[in-house]
Amino acid sequence: KAGVTQTPRYLIKTRGQQVTLSCSPISGHRSVSWYQQTPGQGLQFLFEYFSETQRNKGNFPGRFSGRQFSNSRSEMNVSTLELGDSALYLCASSLAGSRYTEAFFGQGTRLTVV
């Protein structure tokens, strides 16, 4: 079956702009989580959506937001971009309620803010 799909793969934006990233989870997976990965901070949890509701949130400013649609696809938005937002943004889907916490990650979107 198809894996987690993230689009676009690469983005270049200017400071102050906003950006929207998309994630299509594995079919049947209802939980979608987003992570930011940078060389300095490593992998950090942004938020999780389940059944169109944000269920958990990491320690990021309000400029980072997301949503989930009825088909479980998710988007995350970053407004007023800063240079420090340059990172690999990863989406992970899971079959919530499964016995093991096996998260399936997409290839990520590489965002560069200039």
Next chain:
Amino acid sequence: LAKTTQPISMDSYEGQEVNITCSHNNIATNDYITWYQQFPSQGPRFIIQGYKTKVTNEVASLFIPADRKSSTLSLPRVSLSDTAVYYCLVGGHTGTASKLTFGTGTRLQVTL
């Protein structure tokens, strides 16, 4: 969440068995131990998960002693393609990818 400590890097030759140990002294009773593998510019990939004793799948084995304060990921006969960063995670298994805490990981370099 339990903090994990792993070696920053390891080197191995192709064909050898590699053991990466992770310390998690503050592991809680309901915490599971999970290992992920990550290649550059890709998302992490689930390798194996366990609670106690030994777990084996087609790619790795996970050894967990009785006190569960550490765990060892064993990769049999590594190849060049196993060069990656390996993360040890400890936490309750919620069935989701929510709030996973990734440490710095162990960078494994496999050479000929």
